[in-house]
Amino acid sequence: MTDFERLKADALNIFKAGVAAADPHDAVIHALREHESAYANARRVHIIAAGKAAVPMMRAALDSLAGDKIGQTLAVTNYENLVEVAGTKVIGASHPLPDENGANAARAVEQIANDAEHGDLVLCLISGGASALLPAPVAGVSLDEKIKTNDLLLKSGADIVAMNTVRKALSRLKGGGLARAIAPANGLALILSDVPGDDLATIASGPTVPDPAPLDQALAIVTALGISERLPASVMSHLKARGEEQPPPFEPTTRNQLIGSNRISLQATEVAARELGYEVIILAEWLEGDVEVAAKAFHERASNVNWTGKIAILAGGETSVHVTGSGKGGRNQEMALRFAALCKERPLATAWAFLSGGTDGRDGPTDAAGGLTTPETIRTLMAKSLSVGDYLANNDAYHALQLADALVMTGATGTNVADLQVLLLG
Structure with a gap:
C-alpha cells in the first residue's frame, strides 16, 4: 500500500466514524427512555418521522413503544433512503428540490397533527x-412556484439559515406550523x-x-441575494404582505x-x-461560506503546520456554492477538487x-457523498x-x-448532520 493509499483509507475510516456517531436509531432509543412518563400518560401516541433519517428513527420508536397506544404513524424520507417499515407507511419524496409526493406527504402529516386530540x-x-x-406552500403559492424559489435559493449561494428563513415564510408547516397543528394535543420532537x-x-x-425571525426578514434576504426579480410574482406578493403583518x-x-x-x-x-x-487540529467546529474560501483555509493551515508526525486537520459544517x-456536483466534491488544485x-x-463528504451519503443532486483527493488526483x-x-468553472x-477515481461513494447512510472534512498529512 502506497502512502497515498494509506492516507485515503485512514481518511475514509475517520469520516465513517463521524457518520456512525450520528446513528439515528440509537439516538431515538436513548431519548425515549428519558420520556417514558410522557408516553405512559398519553391516551394515544401518533408518530411522524420526516427527513433523511426518518426510517431508522421510526423503527426505533416502534421498537421502543408498546403497540397498544400507537395511533396514526407516517414516515417521509428521500427516495434514496426509502425502505419499508413494518407497522407504518413510508413515503418517498424529492430532495433537495421538493415534488408532488412531498406535497402529498405534507398534507398527510398535517392531517395526523390536526386529528390529534387533547390527551394525545x-x-x-x-x-x-x-x-x-x-x-406545504401557503395559500396563493403553487408547488411549482415554491420549487422555483428553492432552486433559485440553492443556486444563489445562500447559507442554510437564510434558505430556511425564506422557506418558513412560504410554508404552512415550517416555522412552528406543525406545532400549531398539534395543539391542543401534546407534542414531543426529537431532532x-x-x-x-x-x-x-x-x-x-x-x-x-x-420562528424567531421578524416577518419581513425573508423579503430582506431575497432582496439581498439579488433574486427578488426572478422569483414568482405570487411569492413576492406573499413576502411583501407578510412583512406588514x-x-x-x-x-x-x-x-x-x-x-x-x-458537533x-x-x-x-x-x-x-x-x-x-494522528495529531489533531480542529480547523473549525462549523465551517461555512463559499467552498473556494473553505478550501483555501485548509490549504493555508496545512502550509503552516509544524511537522511533528502524522497530522489530521478536521472540520464540520456546511459550505455553499x-x-x-x-455541470454536475455538490459542495463537498467541489471543495475536494479545489483543494487538490490549490496543492x-x-x-x-x-x-x-x-x-x-456529506454525512447523508449524498452530496447535492448526485449519488456521491463527496470527494477524496490526493496529489495523484x-x-x-x-x-x-x-x-x-474548466471543470471547476462549469461546477462539474x-x-x-469520477475520471480520477476520487468520488466518495457510501450510499445513503440513513442520517444527516451536515458535512465533515478530513485532511491528513503524513
Missing part, C-alpha cells in the same frame, strides 16, 4: 432534509441537527419551533430535544484520528489526502489532457473526480 401525544422525529421533503449552532428553529426549517399569538404544547448533531460527529472523527496515530455552470499550484511539504486528470480549471466536480 404526537411524537415528531425530525432530521435534516425534512424542509424540502414536506413542502437531529444539520445546521450551525444546532438552532432548533433552523433545523428542517423548525416545524415544531416558533403582526405575528399571530402562539402557545406551543410541543417540547423539543436535540439528540444528534454535527458530536466531529468529536467522533477526532477520536478516530487519534486512535490511528454559487452555481454559474451547468498543484502551491504544493504541500508532505503527502496528503483530503476528504469532504490532478496528475491523473492532467495525464488525460483534462483541464481542472463530479465528472472530474
Whole structure:
C-alpha cells in the first residue's frame, strides 16, 4: 500500500466514524427512555418521522413503544433512503428540490397533527432534509412556484439559515406550523441537527419551533441575494404582505430535544484520528461560506503546520456554492477538487489526502457523498489532457473526480448532520 493509499483509507475510516456517531436509531432509543412518563400518560401516541433519517428513527420508536397506544404513524424520507417499515407507511419524496409526493406527504402529516386530540401525544422525529421533503406552500403559492424559489435559493449561494428563513415564510408547516397543528394535543420532537449552532428553529426549517425571525426578514434576504426579480410574482406578493403583518399569538404544547448533531460527529472523527496515530487540529467546529474560501483555509493551515508526525486537520459544517455552470456536483466534491488544485499550484511539504463528504451519503443532486483527493488526483486528470480549471468553472466536480477515481461513494447512510472534512498529512 502506497502512502497515498494509506492516507485515503485512514481518511475514509475517520469520516465513517463521524457518520456512525450520528446513528439515528440509537439516538431515538436513548431519548425515549428519558420520556417514558410522557408516553405512559398519553391516551394515544401518533408518530411522524420526516427527513433523511426518518426510517431508522421510526423503527426505533416502534421498537421502543408498546403497540397498544400507537395511533396514526407516517414516515417521509428521500427516495434514496426509502425502505419499508413494518407497522407504518413510508413515503418517498424529492430532495433537495421538493415534488408532488412531498406535497402529498405534507398534507398527510398535517392531517395526523390536526386529528390529534387533547390527551394525545404526537411524537415528531425530525432530521435534516425534512424542509424540502414536506413542502406545504401557503395559500396563493403553487408547488411549482415554491420549487422555483428553492432552486433559485440553492443556486444563489445562500447559507442554510437564510434558505430556511425564506422557506418558513412560504410554508404552512415550517416555522412552528406543525406545532400549531398539534395543539391542543401534546407534542414531543426529537431532532437531529444539520445546521450551525444546532438552532432548533433552523433545523428542517423548525416545524415544531416558533420562528424567531421578524416577518419581513425573508423579503430582506431575497432582496439581498439579488433574486427578488426572478422569483414568482405570487411569492413576492406573499413576502411583501407578510412583512406588514403582526405575528399571530402562539402557545406551543410541543417540547423539543436535540439528540444528534454535527458537533458530536466531529468529536467522533477526532477520536478516530487519534486512535490511528494522528495529531489533531480542529480547523473549525462549523465551517461555512463559499467552498473556494473553505478550501483555501485548509490549504493555508496545512502550509503552516509544524511537522511533528502524522497530522489530521478536521472540520464540520456546511459550505455553499454559487452555481454559474451547468455541470454536475455538490459542495463537498467541489471543495475536494479545489483543494487538490490549490496543492498543484502551491504544493504541500508532505503527502496528503483530503476528504469532504456529506454525512447523508449524498452530496447535492448526485449519488456521491463527496470527494477524496490526493496529489495523484490532478496528475491523473492532467495525464488525460483534462483541464481542472474548466471543470471547476462549469461546477462539474463530479465528472472530474469520477475520471480520477476520487468520488466518495457510501450510499445513503440513513442520517444527516451536515458535512465533515478530513485532511491528513503524513
